[in-house]
Amino acid sequence: MTETLGDQPVVVAIRDAIVRGDFVPNQRLVEADLSAQFSASRANVRAALIELANEGLVERVQNRGARVRAVSIEEAVEISEVRMMLEALCAAKAAERINDEEIAELEQLGETMRQAVAGGDVVGYSGLNQRLHRRVREISGQRTAGQVLERLRGQSVRHQFRLAMRPGRPSVSLPEHLAIIEGICAHDPERAQAAMRAHLESVIKALREADGDPLRG
CATH class of the missing domain: 1.10.10.10 (Winged helix-like DNA-binding domain superfamily/Winged helix DNA-binding domain)
Incomplete structure (x- = not known):
């Protein structure tokens, strides 16, 4: 037991x-x-x-x-690259499956994220960020991808939190998250998938810049 x-x-x-x-x-x-x-x-x-x-x-x-276990920046980048493929899949699936109640939920979540950024609530915004990604996985119904992503999230969460704390980062990621929400709520799998990929590409770029190597940006 x-x-x-x-x-x-x-x-x-x-x-x-x-x-x-x-x-x-x-x-x-x-x-x-x-x-x-x-x-x-x-x-x-x-x-x-x-x-x-x-x-x-x-x-x-x-x-x-x-x-x-300590996770290096390079490994965090690799994890984010894998996340990009799987989360893009989940975004596309979510756009196909989302219902009216879930649309209202994501739209309200997007508005709450706007308010957090406008009010300078960086910690609150970071939590909403994680909540949005989790809800996209859940709405997608892609359980296998969701299980893999949850394990990857635990390994890279410290780097993600430090990234979220960087000055100006929420203002960059907010429109990326809103684009994901818009694509999913429009029942447009290709648009949702592209928005998720663009967001994770932005995360990867920011992680590399945080490592202090401009050649990787």
Whole structure:
């Protein structure tokens, strides 16, 4: 039986803590400490760390236990390139499947994103950004792509958050997100797919620029 933290499996609790940044890259993950922190048995913590290692969030070092895996800019770019292909597929599928209620939801989400950028709420906008991408995946009904994307998101989330915090970045990404919403809500798969690809290409460019190498921009 899977040990839980309330209604939450231990692996989910540790994964969320890594994604939130409670544990920093290369930080050691000591089973005894995690067992106490999450009120879980050592066996369940060990199993959770093995699962997270398979997901790419944790790495196990011989004779030194586990630590949070550091993701380089280059790897974050590679992840974003894979995301671009899969999220473009999901955007096209979402445009085919979306219903009137979901159209209203995405349009309201776009308006809330506008208000967040206008009000300078960068953290709030970052959360809305993640919510939009998640809803596009859900509306698409493409479960396999959605599962892969969720695992990739966890690996690159720190870079995505740092990117979202860069001055001026929300003003760049907002029209890209609104174009995605417009294409999906118009039931136009090609337009939605192109808008999603353009957005992720912009993310990749910004990640490379953040790495300080203008030749990669």
